[in-house]
Amino acid sequence: MAKSAERPTDKSLFWQIVEDRAVRLDHVQRAVLRYLADVGGAATDFELRMRVSHPETRLRQALDGLALEGLLDLTSAEGYVVASLTRGGQRVA
Amino acid sequence: MDWVLAFVIGLGASLVELLSRYRDEPIKVIATSQFAWVYLLLNGFLALGAHAILLDQSVASLDSAIERAGLAVAAGLGAAVILRSRVFTARLGDEQISIGPGYVVDQLLSIIDAQIDRRRALQRVQIVVDVMSGKDFDGSRIHASTMILGSRQNLSLQEQKDLANQIREVVDRKIPDQEKSYALGFILLDFMGEEFLEAVAIKLPSITEASVIAPSFVGTSITDTGAGVVASRSWGASLPVQRAKVVREILTDLPLEPVRQRVITLLDSGQLGANEDERMMLRQQVAEILNRPNSNEADKVFALGFAVHGVWDAARFRAAFADLPTKPAARVGRAANDDLDLEVEVEGEFEGEFEGEFDRPTTGEHPAINLNAGPLPVAKS
Numbered sequence: 042m043a044k045s046a047e048r049p050t051d052k053s054l055f056w057q058i059v060e061d062r063a064v065r066l067d068h069v070q071r072a073v074l075r076y077l078a079d080v081g082g083a084a085t086d087f088e089l090r091m092r093v094s095h096p097e098t099r100l101r102q103a104l105d106g107l108a109l110e111g112l113l114d115l116t117s118a119e120g121y122v123v124a125s126l127t128r129g130g131q132r133v134a
Numbered sequence: 135m136d137w138v139l140a141f142v143i144g145l146g147a148s149l150v151e152l153l154s155r156y157r158d159e160p161i162k163v164i165a166t167s168q169f170a171w172v173y174l175l176l177n178g179f180l181a182l183g184a185h186a187i188l189l190d191q192s193v194a195s196l197d198s199a200i201e202r203a204g205l206a207v208a209a210g211l212g213a214a215v216i217l218r219s220r221v222f223t224a225r226l227g228d229e230q231i232s233i234g235p236g237y238v239v240d241q242l243l244s245i246i247d248a249q250i251d252r253r254r255a256l257q258r259v260q261i262v263v264d265v266m267s268g269k270d271f272d273g274s275r276i277h278a279s280t281m282i283l284g285s286r287q288n289l290s291l292q293e294q295k296d297l298a299n300q301i302r303e304v305v306d307r308k309i310p311d312q313e314k315s316y317a318l319g320f321i322l323l324d325f326m327g328e329e330f331l332e333a334v335a336i337k338l339p340s341i342t343e344a345s346v347i348a349p350s351f352v353g354t355s356i357t358d359t360g361a362g363v364v365a366s367r368s369w370g371a372s373l374p375v376q377r378a379k380v381v382r383e384i385l386t387d388l389p390l391e392p393v394r395q396r397v398i399t400l401l402d403s404g405q406l407g408a409n410e411d412e413r414m415m416l417r418q419q420v421a422e423i424l425n426r427p428n429s430n431e432a433d434k435v436f437a438l439g440f441a442v443h444g445v446w447d448a449a450r451f452r453a454a455f456a457d458l459p460t461k462p463a464a465r466v467g468r469a470a471n472d473d474l475d476l477e478v479e480v481e482g483e484f485e486g487e488f489e490g491e492f493d494r495p496t497t498g499e500h501p502a503i504n505l506n507a508g509p510l511p512v513a514k515s
Contacts, residue, residue, distance in 0.1 A: 079444070080377075083373065083374045084374045085377070085378040087378045087382070088381070090433075091436040091439075092437055092440050094423075094426055094429060094433075094437070118375050121374075121378055123374050123375060
């Protein structure tokens, strides 16, 4: 039987070892991920511009950054850029 | 009675030894292996032999049952100690060998180990392949880790570290995802046993299931698979594009005020929003949209539209806003409003000059620090 002092009070050590990838997100990227999670995982760049409310260039920069991190998939459809959460992105969002 | 006690103690000592050797389902492994029973019985009979020797030698008075029981305990434990004793250690080549009765036990144990291991290996492969086949590794790893950490209350730091290191090792290996899933299955089997693995595996996200589940797109949240993770996306771009097209079609050229009033009316009448919490959330969103300092009127209209479309389907959305009057000056271009360029048709002097730049604040204020930055520069093509 473990002594009371040996019993962990939290399980942060486990997650530190398993999830050590530091994904640095700025506030626009966080807002994008949060919005995508709210609407079911995917939205057009038009919708994101209207709802996340940041200049187009800034939003585009955030989307490209998230895509580089593997958190978003960016595809084109009918004149729109569609951003979809990847599996990795859902945990961050 | 004292004979039984000696036998039980001898057998018990070896049972504890075997239990500590097999981490997953040790009782099941021992119960189903005849070699384990041979080892257990051997230890039991050797304890009986030790007891017979002690009785024969009359090393203690045997007048009472307690004294005979004491002698039986001594025989059982003594046999276990003697059987595992090593007189000295010799080096043969690169290998160190303990000389003494312990050598016999070591050899016997290694034979039993090998036999049990081979038999158990077959069972383990069968179990893991059955439950982990087709499972998505990333999702399974997170879900299983959460379940273990959540369900085990007395998990020591060392155990957490061991488990985490084992999982990390699998994550880092350059093998296919399916092999990683199997490796995760073996870790779970070692750590939590067969019953836990089978129970948890039902909820693990599956790669093959996802193609059936995902296209229906009925969930209101990305966590609707039950495991907290959507295994695979296959719905493509159709739904978000449809959403954008409907909002643009219905709300292009509409002035802000009637749209705002319509949204507030729908909220106040209880038609918009499933419950008071949802209506509260929508009111907050509406307030946030209307208070944006750097957003023009058209953007606010579209933003309100997306906020409403987020809780309503396209048919209800159309019905709610289709009757609103458009701006008189802008009715001309409404027919072709799917074109991105039309979105910019606003505010007098800038018309046509800022294609693709309509998110820029039209007030000339710096978007971040809210200071007047003078007139906006003309975009150069």
